[in-house]
Amino acid sequence: QVQLVESGGGLVQAGGSLRLSCAASGRTFSSYVMGWFRRAPGKEREFVAGISWSGGSTYYADSVKGRFTISRDNAKNTVYLQMNSLKPEDTAVYYCAADSTGRRRVGVRPFEYDYWGQGTQVTVSS
Secondary structure (H helix, E strand, O other): OOOEEEEOOEEEEOOOOEEEEEEEOOOOHHHOEEEEEEEOOOOOOEEEEEEOOOOOOEEEOOOOOOOEEEEEEOOOOEEEEEEOOOOHHHOEEEEEEEEOOOOOOOOOOHHHOOEEOOOEEEEEEO
């Protein structure tokens, strides 16, 4: 069983920054592919960013490329999402997700992840 706990959400003005953290339980965190997804009101959950088990490969949605950075610290069992130049359209609940199946490819679809956090609200005001 893997537990994921997100933190770092909040209210920020457009152009500002936030850093989300996701702390994971489990002794094999370093073998998990990790991802961040978000769900805006009235919309489907969408992929934001993903990172390979080693941190050597990262993937981003086009809408956040160049503004968001995903990283991980396997010694701390934590994955991060640094969000810069935030826009009102980034407002959503952000979810951390883990793929513990041993698959090496970073998935971009929700069904490719088997553990989820409870989510953290990010609100960007204009």
